[in-house]
Amino acid sequence: MKLYGTLDSAAQGARLSREQAVELLSCHSLPELGRAAAAVCDILHPEPVRTYVVDRNINYTNICISGCRFCAFYREPGNPDGYVLSTEEVLEKVGEAVELGATQILMQGGLHPELGIEFYEGLFRAIKNAYPVHIHSLSAPEVVHIAEVSGLDLETTLCRLHDAGLGSLPGGGAEILVDRVRNELSPVKCSARKWLGVMETAGKIGMRATATMVFGHIESHEDRVEHLMAIRDLQDRTGVFTAFIPWTYQPGNTALGRAAAGGHDYLRTLAISRLVLDNVSNIQASWVTQGDALAQVALRFGANDIGSTMIEENVVAAAGVRFRLSEKRLIELIHSAGFDAAQRDTMYRLLRVHEKGVG
Amino acid sequence: MYSALARSDIADIVEKVQAHERLSFEDGVRLFESNDITAIGCAADMVRRRLNGNKTYYIVNRHINHTDVCKNRCKFCAYSRSEGEDGAYMMSVAEVVARAEELYQDLKFTELHIVGGLHPTLPFEYYTEMLSALRARFPEVHLQAFTAVEIAHIAEIGALSVEECMRRLKEAGLGSLPGGGAEVFAPEVRNRICPEKMAGDDWLSVMRAAHNLGLRSNATMLYGHVENAEDRADHLLRLRNLQDETGGFMSFIPLRFHADNTNLAHLARPRSGIDDLKSVAVSRLMLDNFPHVKVFWIMFGLKLAQVALSFGADDFDGTVVEEKITHRAGAETPEGLTVADIRRLIEETGTAPVERDTLYREVTHEEQAVG
Ligand code: SF4
Ligand code: SF4
Numbered sequence: 001m002k003l004y005g006t007l008d009s010a011a012q013g014a015r016l017s018r019e020q021a022v023e024l025l026s027c028h029s030l031p032e033l034g035r036a037a038a039a040v041c042d043i044l045h046p047e048p049v050r051t052y053v054v055d056r057n058i059n060y061t062n063i064c065i066s067g068c069r070f071c072a073f074y075r076e077p078g079n080p081d082g083y084v085l086s087t088e089e090v091l092e093k094v095g096e097a098v099e100l101g102a103t104q105i106l107m108q109g110g111l112h113p114e115l116g117i118e119f120y121e122g123l124f125r126a127i128k129n130a131y132p133v134h135i136h137s138l139s140a141p142e143v144v145h146i147a148e149v150s151g152l153d154l155e156t157t158l159c160r161l162h163d164a165g166l167g168s169l170p171g172g173g174a175e176i177l178v179d180r181v182r183n184e185l186s187p188v189k190c191s192a193r194k195w196l197g198v199m200e201t202a203g204k205i206g207m208r209a210t211a212t213m214v215f216g217h218i219e220s221h222e223d224r225v226e227h228l229m230a231i232r233d234l235q236d237r238t239g240v241f242t243a244f245i246p247w248t249y250q251p252g253n254t255a256l257g258r259a260a261a262g263g264h265d266y267l268r269t270l271a272i273s274r275l276v277l278d279n280v281s282n283i284q285a286s287w288v289t290q291g292d293a294l295a296q297v298a299l300r301f302g303a304n305d306i307g308s309t310m311i312e313e314n315v316v317a318a319a320g321v322r323f324r325l326s327e328k329r330l331i332e333l334i335h336s337a338g339f340d341a342a343q344r345d346t347m348y349r350l351l352r353v354h355e356k357g358v359g
Numbered sequence: 360m361y362s363a364l365a366r367s368d369i370a371d372i373v374e375k376v377q378a379h380e381r382l383s384f385e386d387g388v389r390l391f392e393s394n395d396i397t398a399i400g401c402a403a404d405m406v407r408r409r410l411n412g413n414k415t416y417y418i419v420n421r422h423i424n425h426t427d428v429c430k431n432r433c434k435f436c437a438y439s440r441s442e443g444e445d446g447a448y449m450m451s452v453a454e455v456v457a458r459a460e461e462l463y464q465d466l467k468f469t470e471l472h473i474v475g476g477l478h479p480t481l482p483f484e485y486y487t488e489m490l491s492a493l494r495a496r497f498p499e500v501h502l503q504a505f506t507a508v509e510i511a512h513i514a515e516i517g518a519l520s521v522e523e524c525m526r527r528l529k530e531a532g533l534g535s536l537p538g539g540g541a542e543v544f545a546p547e548v549r550n551r552i553c554p555e556k557m558a559g560d561d562w563l564s565v566m567r568a569a570h571n572l573g574l575r576s577n578a579t580m581l582y583g584h585v586e587n588a589e590d591r592a593d594h595l596l597r598l599r600n601l602q603d604e605t606g607g608f609m610s611f612i613p614l615r616f617h618a619d620n621t622n623l624a625h626l627a628r629p630r631s632g633i634d635d636l637k638s639v640a641v642s643r644l645m646l647d648n649f650p651h652v653k654v655f656w657i658m659f660g661l662k663l664a665q666v667a668l669s670f671g672a673d674d675f676d677g678t679v680v681e682e683k684i685t686h687r688a689g690a691e692t693p694e695g696l697t698v699a700d701i702r703r704l705i706e707e708t709g710t711a712p713v714e715r716d717t718l719y720r721e722v723t724h725e726e727q728a729v730g
Contacts, residue, residue, distance in 0.1 A: 004361045011363035028709025030669035031400030032361075038397050039363035259700075263662030264669065264708045293632030294662045300396045300633060329629075336631040338394030 010275040011036040013043060018225055021276050025221040030268055037271035037302030044281055045304045049353060050337065051344040052330045055104035055136070055308040056097035060085045060123070064110025066141070068186035070175075070217060070249055074110045084112065087126050098131050101327070104308070104346045106170055107137035111188075117150040117157060121164040128165035134346045135165050136210075139172035140198035144190040154201045162207055168346055169202055171210035171245060176219045177227045184218055196234055203240030208347065211241050211280070215269055216248040216261025224269065228276045235279045242348060243282035243305065246273050247289040263294050267301045274302030282348055287333075296333040305344070306330055367398035372644075376402040382645055387592030390641045396633050396670075403640035403671030410650060411673040415705040416715040418677040419698065419722075420470035420503075421462045425450045425489065429476025431508075431555045435584075435618040435626075439476045449478060452489045456496055463497065470677070470717045471497070473504035474537060483517030483524075487531040494532030501534040501717040507565035507576075508540035511557055522568045529574055535717055536569050538577030538612055544597050545590040552584055552616075552623060559594075563601055570607025575718065577610050577653075582638050584616040584626045595645040602648045609719060610651035610674055613638035615658055632663055636670045643671025651719065656696070661704065668708045674715075675701060 006020045016024070027033060063082040064074035075082040085093075094105055105127065124135055138146070138161070147157040158166075175185060177192040190198075202209050211231050215224055235241050246269055248261040274283050285303035287295035288310055295306055309327050327343075334341035335356045342350045364373060372386050382390075390399055426449040429439035440447035450458065459471060471493065486505070493502055505513065505528070514524035525533070542549060544559030569576050578598050582591060602608050615635060618624045628634075643652045653674035656664035668675065678696070696704075698714075705712040714722040 007363065008361045011361070028669070029401075029404065030666065030708070031397045031404050032364075034397035035363045035367070035395075035401055036361075038395075039366065259703065262704055262707050263664075263666040266662070267666060291660060291662060293630055293635060293660065294666070295632075297396065297632040297636060297663070297666065300394070332629050333631070336629070337633055 007032060007036040011039040013040065013278065015278055016276050018229055021225040021228060021272060022221055024272050024275065025224060025268070027268075030264060030271075033268055033271040033275075034301040037274040038300050040274055040278075041283070041302045041304055048339050049342050049350070050299050050303075050334045050339040051305045051342045051348065051350065052327070052334070053104055053305075053308045053344050053346065054101045054327060055106050055310070056093060056100075056102050057106045057108070057308075057310055058085070058090060058093050059109050060090060060107055061109040061112050061115070063112045065113050066111045066186060066188040068189055070185060070214070070251075072250075077113055084115070087123055090123060091126060091130055094127055094131055094133060098133055100309075101343075102133065102309075103343075103351065104134045104136045106308075107135070108139055108142065108170065108172060111141060111145040113149070115146070115149065117146050117152065117160055120146060120161055120166075124161065124165035134167045136168045136170055136346050137166060139170055140195045141173040141190045143169070143198045144194050154198060155205065158198070158201055158207065159205055162205060166207075168207055168242070169199070169209035171212040171241075171243075174212045174227070174231075175214045176217075176223050177230045178219065178223045181217075181219045181223055192230065196230060199234060199240050200238055203234075203238030207240070208242050209240050210243045210245060210284075213244070213246040213269075213273070214249050215246065216265060225276070228273060232277055232279060235277070239279075241280050242346070243284050244273055244277050244280045245284040245286060245307070246270055247286040250289055263290070266290055266294065267298065270298055270303060271301045287330075292329065292333055296337050299334065299337040299339065305348075306334060364398055364401055367393075367395045369393050369395055369398055369402075373398060373402045376405060376644060381647060384589075384592050384596055387595060387641065387645050388588045390644060391588035391591050391637060394633065396636055396640070399637060399640045399644070400670040403643040404669055406643055406647065407652070407671050407673050413710050414673065414713045415668055415708065415710040416651070416674045416713050416719065417698075417701045417705070418470055418674075418715050418717065419466065419468050420472055420677040420717075421459075421466070421468045422472045422474075422678065423450075423455060423458055423462075425455055425473060425475040426478050426481070427476050428478045430479040430512075431477050433553045433555050435552055435616065435621050435623040437618070437620045442479065449481070452485065452492050455489050456492050459493060459497065463500075468500065468677075469722060470501045470503055472537060473502065474506055474509065474539060477509060477512040481516070483513060483519070486513050487527055490528060490532035502532050503535045503537055503717055504528075504533055506537055506539035507562045507569075508557055510536070510565050510569070511561065521565050522572065525569055525572055525574060529572060533574065535574055535609070536566070536576035538579040538608075538610075541579045541594070541598075542581040543584075543586045543590050544594045545586065548584075548586045548590050552581075552626060559597070563597060566607065567601060567605060570601075570605035575607050575609050577612060578608050578649075579612045579614050580638070580642070581614050581616050583628045583630075583634065584618075584623075591641070592645065595642060599646055599648060602646070606648070608649055609717075610653045611642050611646050611649045612653045612655060613642055614655070617658070635659055635663055636667060639667045639672050640670040661696075665704050665708060668705065668710060675705060675712075 061084040283303045284305045285295040285298035331341040331354050340355045342353045427440045514521045652672045654664045654667040654672040702712040
């Protein structure tokens with residue numbers, strides 16, 4: 001098979017070219033791709049430990065001016081179902097989460113036309129004053145939007161948010177980092193260049209972030225590879241990314257509709273992400289979008305982290321996916337994949353190891 | 360072999376597969392105990408391609424369960440009832456035909472799959488009449504009916520040997536036997552999960568007799584409870600031995616133990632997607648003389664079932680619904696898939712969807728376009 005050469009060098013850690021990555025995306029020999037990705041994952045994470053994080057997702061507002069076609073969560077300004085959580089409500093949710101062992105709070109929301117930087121600074125300070133929790137919040141489009149609403153440049157915006165307690169940025173809103181695709185999917189959302197600009201700035205001021213990719217909609221294989229290359233290039237320059245999280249577009253209740261990408265495409269793309277992103281140490285599986293059985297398989301396809309307990313996930317739930325997994329189940333999935341399980345923090349430091357076969 | 364594969368803890372077994380060597384009991388145990396699911400998958404996919412090329416089969420079929428009344432009442436069976444109990448039902452021959460008629464109006468199936476409980480009082484003639492009535496009404500439809508467990512029961516009801524029983528059922532229209540009731544053959548395991556059921560050797564004897572009469576059949580394994588890797592490998596080898604002898608098995612179907620709402624629920628191991636894939640892949644490797652391995656998407660869920668097509672399975676089963684009944688998009692396991700859905704899911708794996716009949720002959724549609 002002619003791809004063996006490519007897989008072979010990738011499995012040994014060689015850098016893949018754009019052409020090689022495109023070639024691999026059309027390769028249907030799923031177990032072979034997976035084996036190569038698993039080999040790379042084992043090189044990067046030689047200890048037989050795979051991780052999860054305990055966190056809570058808080059969607060502080062669903063009011064959004066963006067109107068992305070794949071989004072089932074947002075409400076337009078003025079819609080009676082629109083809401084903005086009060087500081088008290090947010091604090092209560094954070095408190096509950098910390099009680100349940102959460103080390104990280106993932107706050108994301110719509111692009112609200114009136115919320116300026118003071119709102120976020122106040123919120124983050126209130127959380128940090130009350131709880132010793134890491135704030136992993138605001139996707140790049142939200143940061144761009146806050147900067148615009150507040151009339152500030154990106155660097156000032158991020159510095160002020162960071163000062164107020166924002167620890168790191170989640171990678172949402174990246175979708176596919178190709179403007180032709182973005183214009184069709186989410187015309188109002190920030191451009192690929194802007195998304196990358198936010199992450200570059202975050203790296204520059206010493207913050208960390210994750211990166212995502214949402215595939216299986218209107219993009220081509222070349223677009224996916226373009227996306228991976230953009231992440232890899234930025235990572236070479238900044239080292240800002242702690243992890244990469246690919247997932248499939250969820251069609252339920254969205255304007256875009258269409259059939260969901262299958263498990264085959266998910267695993268193949270996950271494996272190729274592991275092979276291409278040689279400079280990003282962690283790849284996260286997404287049980288929220290793929291289900292627990294497939295997310296577990298992903299741990300043998302290049303992923304070294306099974307994601308978070310997601311005490312709440314409104315954006316995905318609104319699109320018709322309602323999974324909820326307990327910490328116990330995440331540990332069980334990691335164990336039956338043949339690894340010790342460890343709770344980690346946002347920076348991927350191990351907090352508690354649950355050994356296989358010991359309870 | 361490429362380097363990532365050569366480093367696997369089962370690299371020597373992969374090499375045997377590459378060299379077309381038959382795997383041993385010990386190989387089977389090691390495969391079931393290994394977590395290197397992608398290496399196992401590489402080998403299983405190789406065998407699947409060797410045997411079935413680029414084809415993935417599906418069938419347009421429908422299921423009828425004529426009764427849920429069963430004298431066995433296996434502890435893990437949430438489906439069966441005792442006579443007279445709430446929810447107990449029994450369909451008359453006329454009702455079975457009417458139900459088939461209704462289903463056929465909806466979708467022109469090529470196979471009717473009929474299984475039920477071991478009804479204590481239905482006479483032998485009920486079964487022959489059901490088959491002949493269905494054959495008279497649907498001469499083109501293949502009747503795949505009655506597990507080996509049911510066959511033994513029907514023979515007993517008719518005071519016949521299993522051979523004579525099956526000979527008469529075949530005369531009445533029986534086309535082939537489904538593979539249910541095999542569970543796990545190892546007696547210690549069987550005693551714990553279904554002591555009520557016929558012994559493993561008896562199951563194999565019924566199948567041997569069926570094959571000798573020219574009735575083909577499928578085979579199953581129920582995994583994910585108290586069985587260990589040895590029990591699984593032993594189960595597969597017993598099937599392989601019988602297949603060497605008769606050649607009558609068409610496909611093998613792994614079934615995950617599912618005992619919700621029964622008092623054996625505590626014996627079910629928590630679901631593991633890796634174990635599900637292993638059940639497909641290791642079976643494909645051990646059962647080198649079985650032409651097909653089938654994945655039930657209803658049990659695996661669509662995403663994992665699709666992945667299983669690259670891990671040894673070449674049959675996506677059926678239970679399709681008519682095109683106009685649209686299922687909810689995004690549901691992980693809808694009740695029925697359209698033919699177009701099934702074909703798309705298969706094509707996404709890089710293989711070619713092929714509609715088959717029960718005996719794995721390609722079905723060609725003249726007037727009506729498929730999909
Ligand atoms: S995805 Fe985000 S930006 Fe787009 S409409 Fe939904 S909430 Fe708004
Ligand atoms: S023999 Fe079959 S139908 Fe009867 S109780 Fe056992 S599993 Fe259920």
